Amino acid sequence: MTRWVLAFIAASLVGIIALAFVFPGPMLAPGALIPAHASLAGNCFACHVPLQGAAEARCTTCHAVKDIGLFTVAGAPAAPSTEMPPFHQGLASTDCMGCHTDHPMASLTPPHSHTFAHDLLSPSAGAACSDCHLAPVDTVHADNTLQCSSCHIQTRWAGAMIDHTRFFALTGPHDVACSTCHTRANDFSQFTCFSCHEHQESDLIRKHQEEGIRNIDNCVACHRDAHAEGGEGGERNEGGEGGEGGDD
Secondary structure (H helix, E strand, O other), rough: HHHHHHHHHHHHHHHHHHHHHHOOOHHHHHOOOOOOOOOOOOOOOEEEEEOOOOOOOHHHHHHOHHHOOOEOOOOOOOOOOOOOOOOHHEOOOHHHOOOOOOOOOOOOOOOOOOOOHHHHOOHHHHHOOOHOOOOOOOOOOOOOOHHHHHOOOOOOOOOOOHHHOOOOOHHHOOOOOHHOOOOOOOOOOOOOOOOOOOOHHHHHHHHHHHHHOOOOOOOOOOOOOOOOOOOOOOOOOOOOOOOOOOOO
């Protein structure tokens, strides 16, 4: 009896595998192909190796890595894109399925969730940020000769890690959004302290003049740290004007 059961199971498996080859759509429910590959519907082996799945070698038969983003499959120059400049030539290895799927709405497998990651690039390509990214048009990036990695990380572009202590320590209540102090759009060379410190200008002038300070336009010339003893730093500016500092 056991022999017949094993034979039935074996025959069933063979039948299922055969049906998967003959009717891959209904049996595997892969979902529709992306529009660019719609002409390959029904020709699974254009991309898949039997019993192994999709293979990079079959992708690169049509999509030569050296041409991606530069030329179409037909060999015509590709339309330039400002959002996605050519970068495949800088990949450390060919792993097409690491980012791409031709069946985005497959029924029997989880939704495709792979996204581009900078660690897919070779070290030299990963360091060449300007090949893909345009520097923002603002005073911070104008004529900036620093490497992008001095402030930015590759896993999250927004929220640059600027060493603000070179200008003013953002400690305590001063750890606020940039726009709180830098009120001019895209001009970080200008700042104001009066977004929060609502002093009367006449009182400020009087108090600072009592300390021999005549110029109060540049607060951080003297007030470098809100918690420093002696009026937020108590430093002297280049003109020799002292700075015990005023009350906040």
